[in-house]
Amino acid sequence: xxxxxxxxxxxxxxxxxxxxxxxxxxxxxxxxxxxxxxxxxxxxxxxxxxxxxxxxxxxxxxxxxxxxxxxxxxxxxxxxxxxxxxxxxxxxxxxxxxxxxxxxxxxxxxxxxxxxxxxxxxxxxxxxxxxxxxxxxxxxxxxxxxxxxxxxxxxxxxxxxxxxxxxxxxxxxxxxxxxxxxxxxxxxxxxxxxxxxxxxxxxxxxxxxxxxxxxxxxxxxxxxxxxxxxxxxxxxxxxxxxxxxxxxxxxxxxxxxxxxxxxxxxxxxxxxxxxxxxxxxxxxxxxxxxxxxxxxxxxxxxxxxxxxxxxxxxxxxxxxxxxxxxxxxxxxxxxxxxxxxxxxxxxxxxxxxxxxxxxxxxxxxxxxxxxxxxxxxxxxxxxxxxxxxxxxxxxxxxxxxxxxxxxxxxxxxxxxxxxxxxxxxxxxxxxxxxxxxxxxxxxxxxxxxxxxxxxxxxxxxxxxxxxxxxxxxxxxxxxxxxxxxxxxx
Amino acid sequence: xxxxxxxxxxxxxxxxxxxxxxxxxxxxxxxxxxxxxxxxxxxxxxxxxxxxxxxxxxxxxxxxxxxxxxxxxxxxxxxxxxxxxxxxxxxxxxxxxxxxxxxxxxxxxxxxxxxxxxxxxxxxxxxxxxxxxxxxxxxxxxxxxxxxxxxxxxxxx
Numbered sequence: 001x002x003x004x005x006x007x008x009x010x011x012x013x014x015x016x017x018x019x020x021x022x023x024x025x026x027x028x029x030x031x032x033x034x035x036x037x038x039x040x041x042x043x044x045x046x047x048x049x050x051x052x053x054x055x056x057x058x059x060x061x062x063x064x065x066x067x068x069x070x071x072x073x074x075x076x077x078x079x080x081x082x083x084x085x086x087x088x089x090x091x092x093x094x095x096x097x098x099x100x101x102x103x104x105x106x107x108x109x110x111x112x113x114x115x116x117x118x119x120x121x122x123x124x125x126x127x128x129x130x131x132x133x134x135x136x137x138x139x140x141x142x143x144x145x146x147x148x149x150x151x152x153x154x155x156x157x158x159x160x161x162x163x164x165x166x167x168x169x170x171x172x173x174x175x176x177x178x179x180x181x182x183x184x185x186x187x188x189x190x191x192x193x194x195x196x197x198x199x200x201x202x203x204x205x206x207x208x209x210x211x212x213x214x215x216x217x218x219x220x221x222x223x224x225x226x227x228x229x230x231x232x233x234x235x236x237x238x239x240x241x242x243x244x245x246x247x248x249x250x251x252x253x254x255x256x257x258x259x260x261x262x263x264x265x266x267x268x269x270x271x272x273x274x275x276x277x278x279x280x281x282x283x284x285x286x287x288x289x290x291x292x293x294x295x296x297x298x299x300x301x302x303x304x305x306x307x308x309x310x311x312x313x314x315x316x317x318x319x320x321x322x323x324x325x326x327x328x329x330x331x332x333x334x335x336x337x338x339x340x341x342x343x344x345x346x347x348x349x350x351x352x353x354x355x356x357x358x359x360x361x362x363x364x365x366x367x368x369x370x371x372x373x374x375x376x377x378x379x380x381x382x383x384x385x386x387x388x389x390x391x392x393x394x395x396x397x398x399x400x401x402x403x404x405x406x407x408x409x410x411x412x413x414x415x416x417x418x419x420x421x422x423x424x425x426x427x428x429x430x431x432x433x434x435x436x437x438x439x440x441x442x443x444x445x446x447x448x449x450x451x452x453x454x455x456x457x458x459x460x461x462x463x464x465x466x467x468x469x470x471x472x473x474x475x476x477x478x479x480x481x482x483x484x485x486x487x488x489x
Numbered sequence: 490x491x492x493x494x495x496x497x498x499x500x501x502x503x504x505x506x507x508x509x510x511x512x513x514x515x516x517x518x519x520x521x522x523x524x525x526x527x528x529x530x531x532x533x534x535x536x537x538x539x540x541x542x543x544x545x546x547x548x549x550x551x552x553x554x555x556x557x558x559x560x561x562x563x564x565x566x567x568x569x570x571x572x573x574x575x576x577x578x579x580x581x582x583x584x585x586x587x588x589x590x591x592x593x594x595x596x597x598x599x600x601x602x603x604x605x606x607x608x609x610x611x612x613x614x615x616x617x618x619x620x621x622x623x624x625x626x627x628x629x630x631x632x633x634x635x636x637x638x639x640x641x642x643x644x645x646x
Contacts, residue, residue: 042617045503045618060501060502060503060533129588130537130588130592131592139595142595142596143596146540146596149537150541165533
């Protein structure tokens with residue numbers, strides 16, 4: 001089963017996401033595969049380069065979440081040199097990191113989840129895009145989103161050097177101080193960010209929660225998987241994007257393990273399937289039992305849905321209220337509904353904004369001592385952050401001169417790969433009947449993976465504006481019977 | 490904002506031929522150093538992030554490596570942005586130029602009146618740390634000349 005898959009060379013026009021659907025003799029779905037093309041060789045490319053360069057190099061893995069790679073690598077570089085990040089350096093890193101998370105989450109809700117929930121899953125193709133979302137929420141809201149993003153990005157650019165490819169993270173701290181004027185501006189922007197997040201949660205209540213059909217979709221079996229969940233928690237067990245221990249909870253919500261990233265290889269292993277480039281991480285203590293749900297399967301999920309399930313709460317008061325409302329409405333912890341990820345993301349949006357404000361108000365943010373200079377001989381280091389799309393792990397070993405001898409990166413979408421594959425398969429099985437795949441069905445299958453906001457790790461720009469999705473339907477004899485190329489709409 | 494015209498090179502220097510957009514703007518920065526009305530910028534960003542870069546200019550020339558399948562690798566050609574119709578995207582990270590222009594106009598932002606896209610057919614956009622392919626490397630002077638033509642500057646060398 002599934003061994004027919006042709007691995008096409010990936011070009012800018014095709015191949016971001018491919019779904020292969022294999023039908024059975026009755027025209028129902030035998031199995032659906034979601035392919036994520038992966039850029040190979042990054043880990044090899046890092047070998048021989050100075051560990052201090054890893055934050056700059058890895059931020060070029062992809063144009064979507066450079067800050068997450070920059071930060072994971074900077075933290076791993078701290079660890080390689082055995083140096084603690086200076087407290088003010090950490091505050092500066094954390095302000096930027098929360099600002100990045102805030103901006104990324106906002107973008108996702110308005111422009112990515114938007115076509116599904118704001119415009120609606122059954123809307124016509126022509127409306128299900130950014131312009132369609134603006135048409136629905138209004139030009140003023142659209143302007144507000146663009147302006148908010150711009151302000152946050154400008155401030156991050158000031159502090160981090162560049163928004164894309166930040167250059168501020170160094171072993172032991174950061175490269176540049178924050179001035180008193182800049183701190184005042186950070187406070188101002190953070191206050192606006194909190195207001196913006198509260199407003200956005202209001203939009204979600206009005207547009208999604210008041211629409212029974214949408215709520216029905218969120219709660220439906222086709223978009224539900226009872227898996228394990230993993231996320232970083234702080235010393236109080238609260239969600240933290242920048243640092244903490246990795247906590248795993250079971251499908252019943254019970255805590256199963258909590259470990260520092262240094263021990264990740266004791267807890268996580270990777271499974272290889274012949275039909276995919278992606279290695280599927282799973283919980284080592286349970287083992288790989290296939291693409292299966294439940295306590296007996298090692299499949300786990302990361303990202304907003306998982307983080308809220310894994311943690312005891314949010315570290316800030318308004319986000320904590322939003323967290324409680326989320327679980328009360330959805331029937332308690334844990335929430336297994338994939339589409340609830342959109343709501344979980346907004347709870348985090350508010351949490352990130354509140355943390356931005358908390359950090360900006362901390363007078364230590366403008367302290368002169370921003371970096372502890374490393375003095376020890378470099379060896380091996382681990383860095384972990386919660387990227388918007390989930391847990392991101394960087395692991396390096398170096399020689400005594402700090403030149404990288406080994407690099408291993410486990411990226412967010414990879415952590416989610418097994419559950420994404422299950423979600424696409426489930427949605428296809430639920431929706432496809434007698435082998436017919438039309439645009440509405442295709443969109444509902446896409447919704448299954450779009451909730452995860454999978455990042456395909458490519459630096460492609462899709463300049464022609466083509467849609468990176470390609471669905472191929474095969475009959476029971478593995479003959480291609482239908483092809484839907486969304487890049488030729 | 491200092492200039493009315495923007496030359497925007499797109500690309501990732503670590504990805505073989507994808508570097509070409511960024512490399513050519515480096516040369517163009519020298520060529521156009523004394524032109525206060527023309528800004529020359531290279532970026533690996535894509536999607537919605539490009540919107541911020543386009544706002545406020547009258548004219549924009551985009552330079553990029555593309556796999557169109559309709560040209561030989563290294564061939565330089567121009568794409569008419571009006572022929573690139575907006576399509577529904579599953580991700581704003583990959584939002585294309587037509588979407589950005591449509592969005593900017595819908596929001597009443599100061600979008601450029603004219604957008605030209607000068608492209609070079611790529612041979613390899615995926616080998617990490619890979620060198621540019623021979624065809625694309627040889628196309629650099631032609632690409633530079635075509636961009637200068639697009640902004641009305643005659644290239645002497």
